[in-house]
Amino acid sequence: MSNKPNLYRVLWTQPALKALAKLFNVSHNDVFNRSKLILSQDPHQQADGVTDYSDFKYNGYYWVLLHNVVLIYTISETKEAVRIRACYFANTESSHQIFWGIEPEEEELR
Numbered sequence: 001m002s003n004k005p006n007l008y009r010v011l012w013t014q015p016a017l018k019a020l021a022k023l024f025n026v027s028h029n030d031v032f033n034r035s036k037l038i039l040s041q042d043p044h045q046q047a048d049g050v051t052d053y054s055d056f057k058y059n060g061y062y063w064v065l066l067h068n069v070v071l072i073y074t075i076s077e078t079k080e081a082v083r084i085r086a087c088y089f090a091n092t093e094s095s096h097q098i099f100w101g102i103e104p105e106e107e108e109l110r
Helices: 014-022 028-039 093-100
Strands: 009-012 062-066 069-076 081-089
Touching: 009 014, 009 028, 014 028, 014 069, 014 081, 028 062, 028 069, 028 081, 081 093
Parallel strands: 009 081
Antiparallel strands: 062 069, 069 081
């Protein structure tokens, strides 16, 4: 008997793929392929966190940072599948606020 871990299928939703395609200065293929590799094993452990931001559409979903892209995903234990629901460029003010809790700095008046 082998000790191979259960492998999860990693599926991208159409809105998530479209959002990835629109990101600038991102290696789209690297993000796509790396997501399949990383999230196929222990997707709960791979998460950088669970979203918890007021009025955010994906509250309670897992998220992970890959190549400057934040991937939002859900896990189905019964289907052994990970479904990527959305993605965001990580280096924006809103991403810093939503995923890391970093409030934007107010501009200093001169």
